[in-house]
Amino acid sequence: MRIAARPLALLAPCLVVLACNWACADDRRASLQVAAGDEHAAEIYSHICQGCHMANGRGAVGAGHYPALAGDLTLVSWEYVGITILRGRKGMPAFGLSADEAKQTRSVHLDDAEVADLVNYLRRHFGNHYNSKVTARDIAGLPHPDADGEREL
Amino acid sequence: MGDDGNRSALSRRDLLRLIGATAGGSAMYQAMSSLGFAADSPYRGPISLSAAPRGASVLVLGAGVAGMTAALELRDAGYQVQVLEYNARAGGRNWTLRAGDRYTELGGLTQECRFDKDLYLNPGPWRIPHHHRGILSYARRFGVPLEAFVQVNYNAYLHNTKAFGGKPQRYREIKADYQGHVAELLAKATKQNELDEAVTTEDREKLLQSLRQWGALDKHHRYVASNESSMRRGWQTPRGGGLSARPTPSTPVELSDVLHSGLWASVANGDELDMQTALFQPVGGMGRIGEAFARELGSLIRYNAKVVDIRQDEHGVTATYEDAQSPGVTQTASADWCVCTIPLPILAQIPMNVGTPMALAIAAVPYASAVKVGLQFKRRFWEQDEQIYGGITYTDLPITNIGYPNTGYHGSGKGVVLGAYVWGRDAMEFTAMTPDERIQKTVEYGTQIHPQYPQEFDNGMAVAWHRSPFTMGCFGLWTEHSRATHYDNLCAFDNRIVLAGEHASFLGAWQEGGVTSALDAVTRLHARAVAQGERARGAQA
Numbered sequence: 001m002r003i004a005a006r007p008l009a010l011l012a013p014c015l016v017v018l019a020c021n022w023a024c025a026d027d028r029r030a031s032l033q034v035a036a037g038d039e040h041a042a043e044i045y046s047h048i049c050q051g052c053h054m055a056n057g058r059g060a061v062g063a064g065h066y067p068a069l070a071g072d073l074t075l076v077s078w079e080y081v082g083i084t085i086l087r088g089r090k091g092m093p094a095f096g097l098s099a100d101e102a103k104q105t106r107s108v109h110l111d112d113a114e115v116a117d118l119v120n121y122l123r124r125h126f127g128n129h130y131n132s133k134v135t136a137r138d139i140a141g142l143p144h145p146d147a148d149g150e151r152e153l
Numbered sequence: 154m155g156d157d158g159n160r161s162a163l164s165r166r167d168l169l170r171l172i173g174a175t176a177g178g179s180a181m182y183q184a185m186s187s188l189g190f191a192a193d194s195p196y197r198g199p200i201s202l203s204a205a206p207r208g209a210s211v212l213v214l215g216a217g218v219a220g221m222t223a224a225l226e227l228r229d230a231g232y233q234v235q236v237l238e239y240n241a242r243a244g245g246r247n248w249t250l251r252a253g254d255r256y257t258e259l260g261g262l263t264q265e266c267r268f269d270k271d272l273y274l275n276p277g278p279w280r281i282p283h284h285h286r287g288i289l290s291y292a293r294r295f296g297v298p299l300e301a302f303v304q305v306n307y308n309a310y311l312h313n314t315k316a317f318g319g320k321p322q323r324y325r326e327i328k329a330d331y332q333g334h335v336a337e338l339l340a341k342a343t344k345q346n347e348l349d350e351a352v353t354t355e356d357r358e359k360l361l362q363s364l365r366q367w368g369a370l371d372k373h374h375r376y377v378a379s380n381e382s383s384m385r386r387g388w389q390t391p392r393g394g395g396l397s398a399r400p401t402p403s404t405p406v407e408l409s410d411v412l413h414s415g416l417w418a419s420v421a422n423g424d425e426l427d428m429q430t431a432l433f434q435p436v437g438g439m440g441r442i443g444e445a446f447a448r449e450l451g452s453l454i455r456y457n458a459k460v461v462d463i464r465q466d467e468h469g470v471t472a473t474y475e476d477a478q479s480p481g482v483t484q485t486a487s488a489d490w491c492v493c494t495i496p497l498p499i500l501a502q503i504p505m506n507v508g509t510p511m512a513l514a515i516a517a518v519p520y521a522s523a524v525k526v527g528l529q530f531k532r533r534f535w536e537q538d539e540q541i542y543g544g545i546t547y548t549d550l551p552i553t554n555i556g557y558p559n560t561g562y563h564g565s566g567k568g569v570v571l572g573a574y575v576w577g578r579d580a581m582e583f584t585a586m587t588p589d590e591r592i593q594k595t596v597e598y599g600t601q602i603h604p605q606y607p608q609e610f611d612n613g614m615a616v617a618w619h620r621s622p623f624t625m626g627c628f629g630l631w632t633e634h635s636r637a638t639h640y641d642n643l644c645a646f647d648n649r650i651v652l653a654g655e656h657a658s659f660l661g662a663w664q665e666g667g668v669t670s671a672l673d674a675v676t677r678l679h680a681r682a683v684a685q686g687e688r689a690r691g692a693q694a
Contacts, residue, residue: 060261
């Protein structure tokens with residue numbers, strides 16, 4: 001089921017629990033005076049994305065690397081970012097999998113509204129200033145993961 | 154994928170789950186078997202390659218279990234072998250953290266292991282099933298001593314936060330009650346002739362007999378408080394000696410309570426092919442196997458070598474690498490052939506001139522998220538207070554497992570348990586935390602099962618596999634679709650390059666997958682090298 005609108009009343013109880021569990025996420029949130037979409041995207045980022053892309057969006061380098069989001073030129077294209085989140089890219093998991101596939105891999109899957117929030121968030125944080133905003137409808141128009149699980153190279 | 158009905162959102166419930174209010178861990182094993190993990194090993198004894206063509210050489214990338222298996226067998230066949238390894242140690246995911254070890258994860262946070270002497274955490278593999286003959290054969294060959302890994306401990310717990318008021322239940326009680334009630338139901342149906350189509354009159358009596366024995370039923374085929382059932386689930390007043398210890402039977406939990414608890418989901422974990430007794434662990438930690446491999450290969454392994462480019466042409470393969478400790482200055486290593494065991498998320502980023510089928514396959518496999526947390530406690534309270542000697546407690550909390558040490562029983566000093574083995578989305582969340590936060594959450598969750606935690610906790614180590622600089626994930630996560638499309642292309646030779654590792658096996662996440670894929674790869678490599686050698690000689694003649 002897709003959440004088309006996300007009333008704040010629904011979100012609020014989560015935040016209370018979040019504040020107890022994740023001090024760091026809470027600190028970040030306190031400094032953000034943003035719309036609900038950004039707030040939700042910040043939660044997704046701090047609970048999922050930053051595992052690899054790091055809290056500061058600078059990525060990391062080892063035998064391979066996690067790309068930095070700060071100053072990432074590919075962010076100029078919201079389509080590229082959206083497709084990457086939906087379908088995964090190289091080692092990155094897909095977050096737009098079907099319910100079945102996500103269950104099989106015990107992964108997280110985001111709906112189009114959440115992907116839109118996240119795309120907007122990434123393009124306007126970590127020093128990025130791409131201010132055009134996309135909506136769930138825009139994301140719905142992007143290629144989602146195929147049934148055959150094809151990914152982006 | 155435009156079908157909204159099939160795609161569920163990160164709902165409020167999901168979010169709550171995400172942040173650890175509730176979670177599910179036991180479905181994991183079912184999911185794993187459906188992904189092709191629960192497969193037997195095809196290993197059928199040591200391979201024996203005939204002599205290598207004169208002067209033939211192989212470059213092995215990665216000194217994990219697969220890479221070192223390949224290197225060892227090829228060296229023994231007479232190939233000139235060189236191994237490049239990113240880490241300053243061998244083993245890869247075959248790895249044990251012990252006192253004094255330092256580990257820096259991606260993002261730069263460093264942990265120093267402050268466990269007591271002889272205590273350890275295996276961040277990667279921790280058990281070897283008896284039928285994983287490949288990895289066991291190398292342990293035997295190297296003289297690595299093994300001891301029993303306890304998978305099923307009847308006195309450990311099954312725990313569901315939403316059942317029995319959140320109180321952990323002993324495995325023995327849930328197993329006995331689940332089995333006993335099911336046996337009683339079947340016996341009833343049999344007696345009422347409801348199974349006539351499936352059971353002949355002749356078999357009927359035998360079935361009833363067997364159900365009585367299987368379920369510990371009384372002579373009326375009921376599963377009730379009785380001597381029979383207490384000999385499975387335990388006594389209310391235990392048996393003992395003298396006048397003070399006459400046993401009284403215990404009362405089983407109702408069928409409905411067992412069913413609603415969901416705890417039955419973990420009862421059969423030890424029946425899975427890869428979890429069946431006997432299982433083993435190397436004495437001193439899983440890393441002993443990797444260390445033994447490394448001793449065997451000696452100077453063939455070049456450490457701190459970060460591969461940045463892989464080129465092949467009609468003559469051979471060249472890897473360009475830089476010193477992982479001082480980037481910038483590159484060197485090259487060349488050979489006739491290359492066995493590449495670099496984990497796919499890293500390999501996908503290294504320029505390499507292979508054809509489209511292999512390139513697509515390399516990019517097709519994301520890696521599973523997993524986190525392991527080791528907790529050192531001031532005393533072995535699980536043994537002293539709860540009589541839990543080794544084995545595993547399963548819980549629906551994000552920590553999913555509590556693994557008790559299968560060694561050092563009755564030690565008077567400290568002890569280290571595996572406090573968390575986190576999977577899937579919960580693991581992504583644990584990965585997003587700092588090591589200290591992961592340890593803190595692990596202690597918090599575990600306190601729901603062992604109230605002694607806060608009092609006895611000493612220190613911990615937390616390894617999130619997506620933060621591992623040398624794998625960028627835990628293991629290759631194939632789906633039915635991706636396997637059907639890409640698996641053969643991943644394993645097939647691309648001119649002079651062949652891949653090996655658990656990702657190139659149907660034994661994903663198991664060391665046996667690494668061993669058997671390496672043996673398969675070097676066998677094919679050898680056949681090619683010999684054939685080419687013969688062609689070359691033919692051309693000269």
